[in-house]
Amino acid sequence: MSAALQNLVNQPYKHGFVTDIESDVAPKGLSEQTIRLISAKKNEPEWLLEFRLNAYRSWLKMEEPKWANVKHPRIDFQAISYYAAPKQKAKLKSMDEVDPELLRTFEKLGVPMHERAALAGVAVDVIFDSVSVATTYKHKLAEVGIIFCSISEAVQHYPELVQKYLGSVVPVGDNFYTALNSAVFTDGSFCFIPKGVKCPMDLSTYFRINTQDSGQFERTLIIAEEGASVSYLEGCTAPKFDTNQLHAAVVELIALDNADIKYSTVQNWYAGDENGVGGIYNFVTKRGLAKGVNSRISWTQVETGSAITWKYPSCVLLGENSVGEFYSVALTNHHQQADTGTKMIHIGKNTRSTIVSKGISAGHSSNSYRGLVKVTPAAAGARNYSQCDSMLIGDQCSANTFPYIQVRNNSAVVEHEASTSKIGEDQLFYFAQRGIGAEAAVSMIINGFCKDVFQQLPLEFAVEATNLLSFKLEGSIG
Amino acid sequence: MNTVRVPATIAEGYLESLLAGQPRLPASPLAWLNKLRADAVDRVGVLTVPTLRDEEWRFTDISPLTKLSFHPASEPARLHPADIERFYIEEANTRLVFVDGVYAPQLSSVAADGVVVANLGAAATDRAIAAHLGQHATFHDNVFAALNTAFLHDAALIMVPHNMTAGAPVHLLFIATQREAASYPRCLLLAESGSAVTLIEDYVALQEAAYFTNAVTEIALADNARVDHIRVQREGAQAFHIANCAVSLARASRYHSVSVALGARISRYDLNVLQTAEGTQCTVDGLALIANNQLADTHTCIDHAQPHGVSRQQHKCIVGGSAHAVFNGKIMVRPGAQRTDSSQASHNLLLSGSAHVDTKPQLEIFADDVKCTHGATVGQLDSEEVFYLRSRGLSESAARNMLTYAFGAEIIERIPVASLRHRLAQTVLQQTTIQP
Numbered sequence: 001m002s003a004a005l006q007n008l009v010n011q012p013y014k015h016g017f018v019t020d021i022e023s024d025v026a027p028k029g030l031s032e033q034t035i036r037l038i039s040a041k042k043n044e045p046e047w048l049l050e051f052r053l054n055a056y057r058s059w060l061k062m063e064e065p066k067w068a069n070v071k072h073p074r075i076d077f078q079a080i081s082y083y084a085a086p087k088q089k090a091k092l093k094s095m096d097e098v099d100p101e102l103l104r105t106f107e108k109l110g111v112p113m114h115e116r117a118a119l120a121g122v123a124v125d126v127i128f129d130s131v132s133v134a135t136t137y138k139h140k141l142a143e144v145g146i147i148f149c150s151i152s153e154a155v156q157h158y159p160e161l162v163q164k165y166l167g168s169v170v171p172v173g174d175n176f177y178t179a180l181n182s183a184v185f186t187d188g189s190f191c192f193i194p195k196g197v198k199c200p201m202d203l204s205t206y207f208r209i210n211t212q213d214s215g216q217f218e219r220t221l222i223i224a225e226e227g228a229s230v231s232y233l234e235g236c237t238a239p240k241f242d243t244n245q246l247h248a249a250v251v252e253l254i255a256l257d258n259a260d261i262k263y264s265t266v267q268n269w270y271a272g273d274e275n276g277v278g279g280i281y282n283f284v285t286k287r288g289l290a291k292g293v294n295s296r297i298s299w300t301q302v303e304t305g306s307a308i309t310w311k312y313p314s315c316v317l318l319g320e321n322s323v324g325e326f327y328s329v330a331l332t333n334h335h336q337q338a339d340t341g342t343k344m345i346h347i348g349k350n351t352r353s354t355i356v357s358k359g360i361s362a363g364h365s366s367n368s369y370r371g372l373v374k375v376t377p378a379a380a381g382a383r384n385y386s387q388c389d390s391m392l393i394g395d396q397c398s399a400n401t402f403p404y405i406q407v408r409n410n411s412a413v414v415e416h417e418a419s420t421s422k423i424g425e426d427q428l429f430y431f432a433q434r435g436i437g438a439e440a441a442v443s444m445i446i447n448g449f450c451k452d453v454f455q456q457l458p459l460e461f462a463v464e465a466t467n468l469l470s471f472k473l474e475g476s477i478g
Numbered sequence: 479m480n481t482v483r484v485p486a487t488i489a490e491g492y493l494e495s496l497l498a499g500q501p502r503l504p505a506s507p508l509a510w511l512n513k514l515r516a517d518a519v520d521r522v523g524v525l526t527v528p529t530l531r532d533e534e535w536r537f538t539d540i541s542p543l544t545k546l547s548f549h550p551a552s553e554p555a556r557l558h559p560a561d562i563e564r565f566y567i568e569e570a571n572t573r574l575v576f577v578d579g580v581y582a583p584q585l586s587s588v589a590a591d592g593v594v595v596a597n598l599g600a601a602a603t604d605r606a607i608a609a610h611l612g613q614h615a616t617f618h619d620n621v622f623a624a625l626n627t628a629f630l631h632d633a634a635l636i637m638v639p640h641n642m643t644a645g646a647p648v649h650l651l652f653i654a655t656q657r658e659a660a661s662y663p664r665c666l667l668l669a670e671s672g673s674a675v676t677l678i679e680d681y682v683a684l685q686e687a688a689y690f691t692n693a694v695t696e697i698a699l700a701d702n703a704r705v706d707h708i709r710v711q712r713e714g715a716q717a718f719h720i721a722n723c724a725v726s727l728a729r730a731s732r733y734h735s736v737s738v739a740l741g742a743r744i745s746r747y748d749l750n751v752l753q754t755a756e757g758t759q760c761t762v763d764g765l766a767l768i769a770n771n772q773l774a775d776t777h778t779c780i781d782h783a784q785p786h787g788v789s790r791q792q793h794k795c796i797v798g799g800s801a802h803a804v805f806n807g808k809i810m811v812r813p814g815a816q817r818t819d820s821s822q823a824s825h826n827l828l829l830s831g832s833a834h835v836d837t838k839p840q841l842e843i844f845a846d847d848v849k850c851t852h853g854a855t856v857g858q859l860d861s862e863e864v865f866y867l868r869s870r871g872l873s874e875s876a877a878r879n880m881l882t883y884a885f886g887a888e889i890i891e892r893i894p895v896a897s898l899r900h901r902l903a904q905t906v907l908q909q910t911t912i913q914p
Contacts, residue, residue, distance in 0.1 A: 067533065375856075377832070392846035395813065401841040406537075407856040410828030414856040416839070422846045 013270055016240030019210050026083035028213065032056065035183055038083050042152050042186070045159055055172040055182030062176045068339040069368040069400055070308050072244075072281065080246055082184045084211040086128055125150060125189045125205045127218060137201065147192040148203055151219055154190035161192060165223055169252040169289045169316070177248040177283045177310075181217045185250070188218035193228035193259075202231045202458055209238035209269070209280065215246040222252070224259035226292065231262040231458055236305070238270040242278040244307060249284045257292030257319065262300070264457055266465055269305035274363070276335025279307025286313035287343075290322035290351075298325040300456045302465040303340060312370065314343035317351035317379075324353040327453040329465070332365035332397070341371035341388075341402075346379035346412070355386035356452050361397035368400040375412040382412040390420045391449055492544050493522055493621065496660060499550030500628050510608045511630065518617050518627035525621040537804045537836040538746055538775040543718045548660035548690045550629065551578035555655050557684075559585060562653060565682050568897045570649035574634045577653050579661030581632040593644045593675065598633035598664070607635065611666050614696040614724035620748075623722045626662045626694040633664035638673035638703070647676035647706075647895055654714065657687035665695040669703035669731075676706040676894060683714035683741070691742075693721040699731035701755070706734045706894050710902065713741035715770075722748045729755035736893050738902060739766040739774045740909070746775040753780075753787040753815075762791045764805075765889035767909055769798035769829075779808040780822075782815040791822040794889055796882060796910070800832040806840065809852065813844040822852040827859070827885050882910040 026037060035056055039049040064075070125135040125148065141148050147158060154162050172182045189205040209216045224230055238245065247269065253261050263286075272279025282305075288297035299313040315324030326342035344353035353373070361367040369388045390399035401418045423445050431441035447454070447466055454462050500519060506512055527544055528535040554577040562585065566573065572595050575585035581597040588595050598607075611633075617624035634650050652663045667677055681691060691713060699705055705725075713719045719742040725733055739745050751760050766774035780789045795803035803826060811818045826835045839852040859881050867877035886906045893899040 390841075390843065392843065392848075395816070395846045397846070398842065398844040400843065401839075401852070403838060403840070403854070405837045405854055405856060406834070407826070407828065407836075408834040410831055410833055410858045412828075412856065413858075414854070416852075416854040418839070418841060418850075418852050420841065420843050420848060420850040422848075 013240060015237035015268065016270055018239040023211055024085045025081050025211055025214065028081045029078045030080070030082060030184065034082050038184060038186060041083065042155070044155055047163060048155060051167065051172070052183050055179050058173045059176070059179035059183055062173070062179055064176050068310050069366065069370070069402075070310060070337040070339050072308055075246060075281070077180070079213065080215040081211070081213055082215060082217070083186055084214040125203075127187055127189075127205060127207045128210060141199075144197050144200060145194040146197060146199060147190065149190055151188045151190040151221060158192070161223070162190065162221070165221055165252065165254055169254060169287050170250050170285055174285060178250050178285045181219060181248050181250045181285070185217045185219040188220045188249070190220075191222040191230065191232065193224045193230045195225040196227040198228070199230040202233055204233040204235070207234070207236040209245055209247065212241045212243060212245070215248065218249045220249070220251040222261060222263070223254045224256065224261050226257045227259060229260035232264070233458060234263070234265045235268070237268050238280055240270050240273075240278060244278060245280050247280050247282050247284070247306075251284070251286040253288035253297055255288065255290050255292060255295035255297055258294045259292060260296045261288060262298045263288070263313070265301040267301065267303045267305050267309070271305045271336050272307040272334065274334045276307065276364070279336070280305065282306035282309045282311060284311040286311065287316065288314065288324070289316045290319050290324060292319045292322070294321045295319050296323040296325070298327075298456070299342065300327040300453065301329070302453070302457070303328065303330040303338060306338075307336060309338040309340050311340045312343055314345065315353060316345045316347065317353065318347045320348045321350045322348055323351070326353075326355045326357070327456040328357045329360070329450045329453045330358070330367055331360045332362065332367045334363040334365060336365040338366070339368040339370055341369045343372040344374070344384060346375045346382040346384070348379060350381040351379055352383045355384070355388070357388040358450050358453055359388070359390040359399055360393065360446060360449070361390070361399050362393040364396045366398045366400070368402060370402040372404040372406070373414055373416070375407045375409050375414065377408045379409050380411045382409060384412075384414045386416040388418045389449070390418070391446070392420065392422050492527060493525075493625070495547055496625060497522055497628060502550075503629065503631055508608075514612045515628055515630055518624045518630070521617050521624040522621060522628055525619070525624060527621060534777065537802075538744070538773060540718075540744060540746075542744065543690065546658065546688055548658055551580060551656050551659040551661050554578050554580045554582065557582065557585060557653070557655070561684065562651070565651055565653075565680065567647070567649050567678060567895060569895050570647045570678060572646065573649040573651060575651045575653065576632060576634070576663055578656050578659055579632065579652070579663050589646065591645050592639060592642050593648065594635070594637040594639070595648055596635050598631070598635055604637070606637065606668055607666065610668060610696060610698050614698060614726050615694045615722050620722060622692050622720045623694050626664060626692050626722075629662040630664055633666060636665075636667045636675065636677065638669045638675045640670045641672040643673065644675040647678050649678045650680060652679075652681045652691070652693070654683040654689050654691060654717065655685060657685060657689055660690040660692065663691065663693040665693075667695075667697045667705065669697070669699045669705050671700040672702045673700075674704040677708070678895065678898065679707070679709045681711045681713050681719065681741075683717060686714045686716060688716040688718070688743075689714070690718045691720070693719075695721070695723040697723070697725045697733070699725070699727050699733060701729045702731060703728070704732045707736075708893055708895065708898065709735065709737035709747075710898070711737070711739045711741055711745055711747070713745070715741065715743060717742040719745040721746070723750070725749070725751045725760075727751065727753045727755070727758040727760060730757040732758070733760040735761070736763045736889065737765075737776070738890070739764070739768070739776070740905065742772065742774070744773045747777070749776070749778045751778070751780045751789070753782050753784050756784050757786045758784070759788045760790075762789070763889050763892050764793040765886055766795045766803050767886060767906060768796070768801040768803060769909070770801060771799065772801045773804070774801075775804035777806045779810065780820065782809070782811045782818045782820065785814065785816045785818070787815060787818050787820075789820045792889065793824045794886060795826045795835060796829065796886055797826065797833040797835055798829040800830070802833070803835045805835075805837045807838070807852070808840045808842065809850060811843045811845050811848050811850065815845050816847040818845065818848040818850065820848070820850045824854040825885075826856045827882065828856065829858070829882065879907070879910045883907050886910075
């Protein structure tokens with residue numbers, strides 16, 4: 001069976017093309033000068049330059065984290081270009097002015113950049129290398145008071161909001177990569193939902209790395225005021241290069257009283273070829289602050305790409321009765337390495353959190369769940385339930401679980417369970433006797449395994465994720 | 479004996495001070511033993527005292543230990559059997575007593591039932607000992623095992639011959655009598671093929687001041703051997719207890735361990751079980767019952783290096799006062815260790831508002847045809863259960879004690895020695911009664 005399954009899991013990456021577009025690329029290397037260049041290019045206010053320089057200075061003093069269960073050669077931070085942007089003439093007013101080459105790229109990727117496009121009802125901010133190229137449905141959202149734009153635009157138009165919240169959830173010096181991101185971030189999405197507004201459509205950002213030797217350092221900031229709610233989607237792809245690109249993003253979410261933020265990711269960066277050459281190093285810090293009472297932050301992620309994933313979307317549950325959720329599917333194949341999980345920090349009274357993590361490893365990959373559930377002394381009545389299941393396909397891969405549970409309050413109830421399984425002969429046999437081939441059977445078993453997570457995804461993403469998993473695992477069987 | 483303050487920052491100096499008495503150890507007539515000690519001394523010179531920055535010691539701050547200076551135990555006090563009779567276990571007719579780490583023959587008794595039980599000095603000529611002593615509990619990266627090996631002089635040796643089932647448990651009693659003394663208990667158990675034995679490792683104290691116990695136990699099971707290992711740590715309230723135990727399992731051998739931690743201000747127990755051949759079974763159970771400002775840390779690693787291994791683990795902590803319990807249980811399934819069947823559970827009961835627990839059940843799996851599960855829970859007593867008992871006429875405190883006792887009893891009941899089981903059950907009952 002193993003051989004049949006091995007055949008199933010080898011599929012080419014279909015987003016691996018490069019768009020031939022004239023780009024404005026900063027020279028490689030990182031110095032104060034690079035940062036001043038980025039800041040000047042983006043016409044940033046003085047405080048933001050100061051923010052960047054402070055981050056850079058603290059980054060210089062920091063060391064790369066070594067505790068993750070991943071192996072990679074040392075990253076040469078001076079060999080990366082920290083700014084790459086498709087050349088554009090002036091600021092765009094409408095989609096029709098976008099470079100047709102770019103439009104074609106996103107057409108190919110299935111991302112709707114036209115407001116009349118098929119997947120109407122989703123507002124999209126599109127980020128190409130270091131800059132945001134387009135945001136759809138801006139005006140419709142503005143009617144209800146929602147601000148949805150690229151972060152560079154937000155810096156220009158709403159500096160007081162950005163200044164107030166930027167770095168408030170993920171401090172600059174949080175870790176090595178947040179410091180790096182804070183110093184050199186180029187673009188990202190900014191989203192502000194005012195008091196009492198339920199966002200009428202899903203918001204979405206699509207990230208694309210196009211330039212070789214560049215890194216992508218995006219910064220996303222989402223603020224939901226009292227009683228607001230929003231569902232936000234994120235997708236990412238990159239071309240095939242035989243070198244590794246660095247992607248070090250920071251995402252900050254802030255939910256005030258009774259606010260609700262749902263953040264969904266389908267991560268499909270280029271994962272390298274079957275020998276582990278090339279692929280994205282995805283070192284991301286995502287954190288949500290459930291600041292107000294009854295606020296809720298929910299992370300859902302489907303991680304299928306990247307050579308290395310190092311990502312722990314976290315919830316700081318500060319408000320009373322606040323809720324944190326984490327639903328994750330991580331699929332690794334070939335030589336991919338994923339060290340991913342979540343942190344749930346319970347601070348407020350009666351805070352609740354749920355963790356559901358499904359790891360699937362195939363080929364020579366390594367898949368680790370690393371999670372922290374921390375109940376501080378003040379968090380009376382805190383409640384956590386964690387479940388992490390792993391599935392192994394083949395005997396060359398590994399599945400690891402590192403759950404840290406720290407409880408400082410005796411009224412807390414914390415439960416954790418984990419299991420490891422494989423796709424059994426008997427399961428495939430059962431399908432076969434009902435006339436279902438191995439390929440469809442594996443796809444069905446995996447979808448069943450991941451059901452708890454897929455149910456949390458918005459509809460379009462659930463379809464995409466299901467296809468993505470079966471696509472990653474489909475192939476010819478001999 | 480005056481206590482010398484040692485700044486925690488100069489940990490190397492601290493280790494040197496611990497090593498101070500080492501050169502006074504009489505050289506052994508055995509060259510390999512002298513070399514083993516010398517190697518260990520060299521290693522101590524290279525290693526440093528672990529701090530919270532070391533992943534393995536993240537939750538256990540042993541800086542209080544490094545603030546005190548300990549000296550090797552001096553001439554042990556002459557104890558009379560009457561002083562220690564209360565520690566005897568009636569089923570065990572073979573008993574080795576070590577006072578502050580030094581063998582006390584006048585207190586020991588060895589039954590002539592075929593099992594070789596002796597102090598290292600008497601039996602060290604056996605070739606099997608050189609092949610095993612210091613080979614399982616390696617000290618290359620472990621400063622405490624290295625310190626113990628550097629001071630290796632007296633040690634309990636138990637050899638169970640081929641196909642022999644020991645009729646009675648072997649009781650090792652380690653008694654601490656001196657304040658500010660560092661003792662280095664050591665034990666080696668060799669169970670030859672087809673043999674079976676029950677070993678009781680028992681740490682007690684006759685005084686309440688601070689002292690330091692640094693123990694190392696090595697257990698090697700040959701094919702089809704069976705060992706029941708019971709470990710009771712009831713050190714004094716100010717004691718520091720750091721212990722390493724390494725177990726090696728050969729084909730189709732079975733190892734069952736129950737460790738109970740009751741005493742010591744700071745205790746740490748590292749248990750490493752290595753399955754070196756196919757078809758081994760191990761059951762590793764533990765209970766930590768602590769209160770006040772105690773810290774009990776248990777680190778276990780069950781290494782499934784070969785196929786068809788089975789492991790079961792259940793660890794429980796009952797934490798009162800402002801005590802702190804730590805559990806880190808690693809299950810490793812190496813490449814090729816197919817058909818491994820492993821389950822692990824960590825259950826923690828917090829009795830007071832300032833008690834806390836850090837637990838980390840950890841799975842590392844490199845084979846696909848395996849069954850591995852783990853679970854962890856942290857909570858307090860169920861109010862509905864308390865209500866149920868109260869509705870039956872029990873007082874609030876009696877109800878709580880009964881439930882707490884029942885939580886711990888699940889582990890105690892797995893001890894295969896009736897009198898010890900009974901005595902520990904009584905201890906748990908008393909302890910839970912005292913607590914608020």
